[in-house]
Amino acid sequence: xENILDQIALCIEYGKINEAAPYPPELKGKPGADELTxxxxxxxxxxxxxxxxxxxxxxxxxxxKFSEHKIFVPQMLMSAKAMNTxxxxxxxxxxxGEAKRKGVFIIGTVAGDLHEIGKNLAAMMIAGSGWEVIDLxxxxxxxxxxxxxxxxxxxxxxxxALLTTTMVNMASTVSVLKKEFPGIKILxxxxxxxxxxCLQIGVDFYAPDPQKAVQYLNKFSD
Amino acid sequence: MSSILDRIKAGEILxxxxxxxxxxxxKGLKTGECPEYWNVSQPDDVLSIAQSYIDAGADMIETNSxxxxxxxxxxxxxxxxxxxxxxxxxxxxRKAAGSNHFVIGSVGSTGKLLLMEETTPAEMYAVFSxxxxxxxxxxTDAILIETMTDIEEALLAVRAxxxxxxxxxxxxxxxxxxxxxxxNTMMGVSPEEMVKRLVDAGADIVGANCxxxxxxxxxxxxxxRSCNSNIPVxxxxxxxxxxYHDGKIRYGETPEQMAVVAEKLIAAGANIIGGCCGxxxxxxxxxxxxxxxxxx
Numbered sequence: 001x002e003n004i005l006d007q008i009a010l011c012i013e014y015g016k017i018n019e020a021a022p023y024p025p026e027l028k029g030k031p032g033a034d035e036l037t038x039x040x041x042x043x044x045x046x047x048x049x050x051x052x053x054x055x056x057x058x059x060x061x062x063x064x065k066f067s068e069h070k071i072f073v074p075q076m077l078m079s080a081k082a083m084n085t086x087x088x089x090x091x092x093x094x095x096x097g098e099a100k101r102k103g104v105f106i107i108g109t110v111a112g113d114l115h116e117i118g119k120n121l122a123a124m125m126i127a128g129s130g131w132e133v134i135d136l137x138x139x140x141x142x143x144x145x146x147x148x149x150x151x152x153x154x155x156x157x158x159x160x161a162l163l164t165t166t167m168v169n170m171a172s173t174v175s176v177l178k179k180e181f182p183g184i185k186i187l188x189x190x191x192x193x194x195x196x197x198c199l200q201i202g203v204d205f206y207a208p209d210p211q212k213a214v215q216y217l218n219k220f221s222d
Numbered sequence: 223m224s225s226i227l228d229r230i231k232a233g234e235i236l237x238x239x240x241x242x243x244x245x246x247x248x249k250g251l252k253t254g255e256c257p258e259y260w261n262v263s264q265p266d267d268v269l270s271i272a273q274s275y276i277d278a279g280a281d282m283i284e285t286n287s288x289x290x291x292x293x294x295x296x297x298x299x300x301x302x303x304x305x306x307x308x309x310x311x312x313x314x315x316r317k318a319a320g321s322n323h324f325v326i327g328s329v330g331s332t333g334k335l336l337l338m339e340e341t342t343p344a345e346m347y348a349v350f351s352x353x354x355x356x357x358x359x360x361x362t363d364a365i366l367i368e369t370m371t372d373i374e375e376a377l378l379a380v381r382a383x384x385x386x387x388x389x390x391x392x393x394x395x396x397x398x399x400x401x402x403x404x405x406n407t408m409m410g411v412s413p414e415e416m417v418k419r420l421v422d423a424g425a426d427i428v429g430a431n432c433x434x435x436x437x438x439x440x441x442x443x444x445x446x447r448s449c450n451s452n453i454p455v456x457x458x459x460x461x462x463x464x465x466y467h468d469g470k471i472r473y474g475e476t477p478e479q480m481a482v483v484a485e486k487l488i489a490a491g492a493n494i495i496g497g498c499c500g501x502x503x504x505x506x507x508x509x510x511x512x513x514x515x516x517x518x
Contacts, residue, residue: 069400069401069404069406071410072406072407072408072409072410073371073408073409073410074337074409074410075410077335077337077338078337081338111253111254112253112254114289114294114297114333115333116333117333117335117408139254139297163243164244164464164471164473164499164500165243165244165247165471166253167464167466167471168466168469168470168471169253171469192464192471196465196466197466200466201466
């Protein structure tokens with residue numbers, strides 16, 4: 001039998017949530033991320049090992065395929081769902097401090113913008129890469145970002161916008177956060193956002209897709 | 223007045239309107255404000271947008287109802303206003319259109335993902351039905367389901383409009399270039415798949431809107447035409463890719479540039495040409511000029 005961590009990675013890669021899940025058809029009737037994570041813990045593997053060699057491995061492959069347009073949002077959502085299901089079993093270990101996450105990442109769609117599919121994808125990918133993600137949702141006012149950042153010194157912030165009409169709000173959020181929290185790192189993404197725009201408004205990193213966001217964030221974790 | 227479909231069948235190229243969202247903003251719509259609420263709070267401003275497109279030479283005008291579905295209105299606490307806001311939207315556009323121009327009821331996506339079980343197909347169908355019924359009540363000739371990325375959601379909307387109204391039903395999806403000579407929506411739908419599934423579901427006109435400017439649209443029209451030579455095609459491109467400068471967003475494509483692309487779109491097989499984000503009555507006027515030359 002394959003190594004259980006490889007199996008978990010495979011379930012994440014193909015979005016196999018649990019044994020009952022019909023998706024993907026090729027893995028029908030096989031155990032999913034849910035059962036395998038439980039089993040791995042029973043076998044005595046640590047939460048850190050499961051996170052690093054199972055989840056992160058799987059999510060990396062998903063992120064790469066998405067980046068290359070080999071898969072699209074639906075496949076990625078299924079992978080994220082599988083990962084979240086497995087992650088539930090690891091939560092007690094993060095809480096107790098037995099397993100460590102890479103840092104805190106605060107994310108939200110900027111004020112006036114009600115779109116959150118892209119933001120959710122980024123949040124899930126980043127959670128899957130071992131960060132604690134605080135998702136503030138959509139239409140997030142600058143004050144809300146600032147309040148949250150206060151509680152998590154050293155956190156990194158991610159801003160998302162889908163509309164050209166709301167991306168200008170990103171600029172004001174960035175300027176307030178940078179002023180109130182000198183040294184804070186901010187990344188941004190979303191359909192109309194580009195590198196040039198990010199440079200102009202003082203964003204530290206433009207993330208064209210979730211995978212690039214993960215690569216950037218990993219520079220801050222030891 | 224003969225219908226949009228009759229006129230297309232007779233070989234005519236038609237012109238639709240341009241952007242609403244960016245136009246409303248230029249008129250003072252604030253961040254966090256519900257655009258469709260303007261139908262009741264500032265109907266004169268909404269009317270002036272519709273009127274300016276008609277004056278520019280559009281054959282049809284959309285309604286200010288893109289986000290007026292129950293799910294999106296709930297964000298503003300307006301979920302009980304679906305009927306009122308949609309009916310009013312249609313009435314305002316009808317006022318501008320008179321009896322010589324068409325009114326097409328704008329229906330955008332719900333923002334809910336079926337795949338993630340954020341809603342059920344039955345609930346989504348009901349939400350679309352509620353909206354299209356109100357639009358028809360207000361006097362729309364057709365329903366335009368637009369900016370779709372998920373084919374299942376688009377199909378539910380098409381079915382809701384087909385089964386609950388007598389309007390013609392149009393549907394456009396938003397594609398991005400994902401490889402050389404390849405286009406997909408965010409959810410992975412290709413133009414070819416779109417055509418097949420929407421036509422099977424009874425859509426009268428299909429097409430593409432928004433996206434990365436008008437140049438890509440010519441390739442998308444060719445893709446659509448490669449698998450269906452009959453279905454009328456509607457194209458509403460953005461005025462290029464948005465550029466940020468001095469605190470403002472600007473769209474790069476000029477009215478003249480878009481008019482040149484309009485000719486390419488017609489040559490590729492498009493039947494109705496209008497605009498999406500960043501286009502203005504000036505863009506539509508230039509496009510209409512070219513189209514008139516073609517029709518004569």
